[in-house]
Amino acid sequence: MNGPFADYKWAALARDWTVFGEGFAYTVLVSLGALLLALALGIVFGVLGSSKWKLARGISRVYVESIQNTPLVIQIFFLYHGLPHLGIMLPVFAVGVLGVGIYHGAYISEVVRAGIQAVPRGQIEAAYSQGFAFWGAMQHIVLPQAKRMAFPPMTNQAVSLIKNTSVMAMVAGGELMYQADSWSSTNLYYGPAYIATGLLYLSLCLPLATYARRLEQQSEVGA
Amino acid sequence: MKRFSAFLLCIIMVLGLFVVGCGTNKQAQSNQGDTAGDIKAIKDRGVLKVGVKVDVPKFGFKDPQTNKIDGLEIDIARAVAKKILGDANKIDVQGVTAKTRGPLLDNGEVDLVIATFTITEERKQSYNFSDPYFQDGVAMMVKKSSGIQSVKDMNGKKIGVAQSATSRKALQEEADKVGAKVQFLEFGTYPEIKTALDSGRIDVFSVDGSILAGYLDDTTTILNDRFAPQQYGVASKKSNAALAKAVDETIAEMKKSGELDKLVQKWGIK
Numbered sequence: 039m040n041g042p043f044a045d046y047k048w049a050a051l052a053r054d055w056t057v058f059g060e061g062f063a064y065t066v067l068v069s070l071g072a073l074l075l076a077l078a079l080g081i082v083f084g085v086l087g088s089s090k091w092k093l094a095r096g097i098s099r100v101y102v103e104s105i106q107n108t109p110l111v112i113q114i115f116f117l118y119h120g121l122p123h124l125g126i127m128l129p130v131f132a133v134g135v136l137g138v139g140i141y142h143g144a145y146i147s148e149v150v151r152a153g154i155q156a157v158p159r160g161q162i163e164a165a166y167s168q169g170f171a172f173w174g175a176m177q178h179i180v181l182p183q184a185k186r187m188a189f190p191p192m193t194n195q196a197v198s199l200i201k202n203t204s205v206m207a208m209v210a211g212g213e214l215m216y217q218a219d220s221w222s223s224t225n226l227y228y229g230p231a232y233i234a235t236g237l238l239y240l241s242l243c244l245p246l247a248t249y250a251r252r253l254e255q256q257s258e259v260g261a
Numbered sequence: 262m263k264r265f266s267a268f269l270l271c272i273i274m275v276l277g278l279f280v281v282g283c284g285t286n287k288q289a290q291s292n293q294g295d296t297a298g299d300i301k302a303i304k305d306r307g308v309l310k311v312g313v314k315v316d317v318p319k320f321g322f323k324d325p326q327t328n329k330i331d332g333l334e335i336d337i338a339r340a341v342a343k344k345i346l347g348d349a350n351k352i353d354v355q356g357v358t359a360k361t362r363g364p365l366l367d368n369g370e371v372d373l374v375i376a377t378f379t380i381t382e383e384r385k386q387s388y389n390f391s392d393p394y395f396q397d398g399v400a401m402m403v404k405k406s407s408g409i410q411s412v413k414d415m416n417g418k419k420i421g422v423a424q425s426a427t428s429r430k431a432l433q434e435e436a437d438k439v440g441a442k443v444q445f446l447e448f449g450t451y452p453e454i455k456t457a458l459d460s461g462r463i464d465v466f467s468v469d470g471s472i473l474a475g476y477l478d479d480t481t482t483i484l485n486d487r488f489a490p491q492q493y494g495v496a497s498k499k500s501n502a503a504l505a506k507a508v509d510e511t512i513a514e515m516k517k518s519g520e521l522d523k524l525v526q527k528w529g530i531k
Contacts, residue, residue, distance in 0.1 A: 040499045042367045046386065122460040208453070209462075210421075210446035219360065220447050223425035225383050226363040 079143030084150025
């Protein structure tokens with residue numbers, strides 16, 4: 039029996055599972071780093087984007103539009119191949135965290151902005167009347183309420199973020215997709231390789247997506 | 262209930278993939294019974310479909326000015342077409358990469374792959390390989406400014422190789438011999454490796470010597486060392502035994518008549 043899914047190809051996969059394990063662990067690490075960065079950027083620029091100062095809104099707009107309207111691949115290529123020509127040699131792990139983190143930060147900032155704008159204006163006015171400054175009012179009054187609105191779409195962003203770390207395969211990133219490409223292009227056992235890789239991504243993303251859906255249902259009931 | 266149906270959907274998707282896999286296997290088995298079926302299919306179609314490289318000058322290269330793909334490997338494809346169909350022009354070439362050439366053979370999108378495809382024991386399990394039509398060694402390109410002269414200077418250096426390339430293993434062995442610690446980065450295409458060399462992401466660009474020659478420029482140089490003979494073969498789907506035989510005969514005839522040597526000279530390879 040031969041073909042892309044022949045038994046001995048699965049056996050080879052089982053023998054070399056550490057290659058995929060290594061890539062999987064790397065993908066999880068890059069995703070975590072990128073997610074933290076994306077959340078930080080998303081909250082800062084989301085708050086700026088919903089503030090009353092024109093300049094702050096402008097800065098947030100420039101960030102969001104320039105990142106959302108260029109392909110992630112180009113941003114990664116710039117960080118990996120472009121910056122060294124300017125004398126900045128980032129390690130590939132940093133390229134992954136920065137590239138994917140900044141990319142999804144732009145999307146999360148829009149989610150945060152929408153969440154903040156969904157909180158009634160009276161809330162922040164009441165906070166001001168109690169003596170809160172802008173950032174204090176945001177931190178203690180507005181953001182906790184915005185969180186409920188923003189959380190389900192944010193979790194969906196986390197799912198996209200995990201999947202998007204796979205673009206690192208194009209710059210020898212060492213993550214799951216790269217390892218799958220590397221392993222399967224040497225021995226040409228691409229059938230089992232990509233099924234296993236797909237299942238590994240599924241095992242990361244499906245629980246998150248399910249969680250997001252449940253949060254959404256809860257907030258519907260609560261609202 | 263919703264969660265259960267989501268779970269069910271996943272199972273069905275995975276099973277679906279297996280069924281696709283088994284389907285191709287069955288087809289493969291039935292083809293083995295009818296040995297000339299593969300040749301007949303090509304004759305009925307009237308054209309030989311060949312996967313070639315489009316980014317390796319002199320072997321398989323798409324000229325950006327004329328948009329024509331030409332090279333030694335296209336000439337070999339023509340010879341095979343002449344043998345099977347009696348007309349050297351009845352070929353339909355399409356570009357393949359290291360990543361796509363296996364799947365394209367398996368799904369029948371191409372009959373043959375002639376794309377600087379190195380013969381290895383592991384690969385022979387999955388595909389038929391003809392006798393080698395060309396032998397090359399792994400070579401290394403470095404920046405002139407790097408001062409690297411040989412493998413001995415490569416301790417702590419980063420080496421860019423192509424995905425699917427056998428050069429990684431060969432170079433690792435050489436580095437081990439002289440006790441140099443090297444790190445490998447794999448890229449999907451040759452231009453990407455060159456870009457990485459230019460940007461300093463890698464110190465050494467290592468693929469087969471003949472491929473490397475196409476990427477030489479003012480700032481780079483190719484070291485004299487050659488490692489691990491790489492033998493290129495024509496690959497076909499494992500079940501297409503009659504086709505593999507026809508290819509083997511063609512290669513043997515071309516070697517005997519000196520036509521193969523002439524072609525290598527025509528393209529100015531070594």
